[in-house]
Amino acid sequence: MLDDPRYLEVATRAANFVRKQLWDDSRKMLFRSYRDGRSDVEGFADDYAFVVQGLLDLYEATFDVEWLKFATQLQETQDRLFFDEKNAGYFSTSGKDESVFLRMKDDNDSAEPAASSIAALNLLRLAQFRDDKQLEDRAKKTIDAFAPTLSHFASAMPQMLVALDFSTSKPRQIVIAGKVDAPKTKEMVEEVHRHFLPNTILLLADGREGQKYLGEKLEAIRAMSMIDGKPAAYVCENFTCKAPVTDSRQLADLLNF
Known part of the structure; x- marks a missing residue:
């Protein structure tokens, strides 16, 4: 947003610290x-939720x-330790x-x-x-679990409304x-950042290990590549994509629809 690398450096240092000092990889456990030295207090549900949110943002940056x-x-551990399999949330x-006699939500x-x-939006x-x-x-079960609150007192859970909006919108990639x-490539990314694009994820097809990892699950991304040696942008809904563009002005036109 501000195009200031200092903030990205701080965010990356913080994430590295969490992974090195507060995450026990052998036990798949986050500490608080x-x-x-690391305390013995294990992370609560909100610790997992906020760290996952930050990591998703960091990937997109x-x-x-x-x-x-x-x-x-982290999401797998949060689901295992905190998700209510009976009533969701x-x-x-x-x-x-x-x-603790009664577990609260x-x-x-x-x-x-x-x-x-x-967590609903993270999911x-x-x-x-x-x-x-x-x-x-x-995610949808989690949102549904709080339907009474959203129906009668929606202002109490504005962040859940954000998740609800995402879940009912056509997902865009x-x-x-x-x-x-x-x-x-940076020019294309900067153009994306100029637009308010809720309910959208941003990915990079780098032709290397990053794209290979994403392609394990996302079939559409496997074939995405530069056009005539130029970085290209693909704007998609449910990974049904419009023709790729290689100019940031063309990308702006696509994003304005």
């Missing part, structure tokens, strides 16, 4: 805090699929602490949005990135095919 992979791991706690997006609200975005119907279904550091 660090001071002179860097196109480093390692952040997408990490987000997927996310409990705040994992249920491991026997002193936050149903208010106040100073901090509820874990379920953030919808991940479902797009990974073409995963199960994640999409889980923008794929830039090109080398991540190429000036023309």
Whole structure:
């Protein structure tokens, strides 16, 4: 948004710190805090939700699929520890602490949005990135679980309304095919950033490992490539794509529809 690399550097450092210091890869577990060493307090549902959200944003800023992979791991753990398989939505706690007699679900997006609200949108975005119907279904079940609140007191859960809007809209994907550091690729990405594009994911088809990883689940992205040696932009709905363009002005025209 601000085209200031300092913010991206700070975000990347923060994500690396979380992965190195607060994530136990052998146990697939996130821990809550660090001071002179990692604490023994395991992460709560909102910790997972906000970190996943940040990692998805970081992928779209860097196109480093390692952040997408990490987000997927965290989402799997959040679902395993906190998702209510009977009634949907996310409990705040994992249920491991026997002193907690009743597991609660936050149903208010106040100073901090509820874990379920953030997680619902995370699931919808991940479902797009990974073409995963199960994640999409889980997101919709989570939204449905809070239908009474949304129906009678919608202003209490504005973030859940964002997830609801995503779930009922035609999902749109923008794929830039090109080398991540190429000036023309950056120009295309900058054009995308000039537009307000809710309910949209942004991906890079780099012709390398990143595209290979995305192509494991997204068949459409496997064949996307530069056109006549120029970076190209593909604007799609449900990965049914319009003809690719190689000029940022042409891309702007597509995005304005």
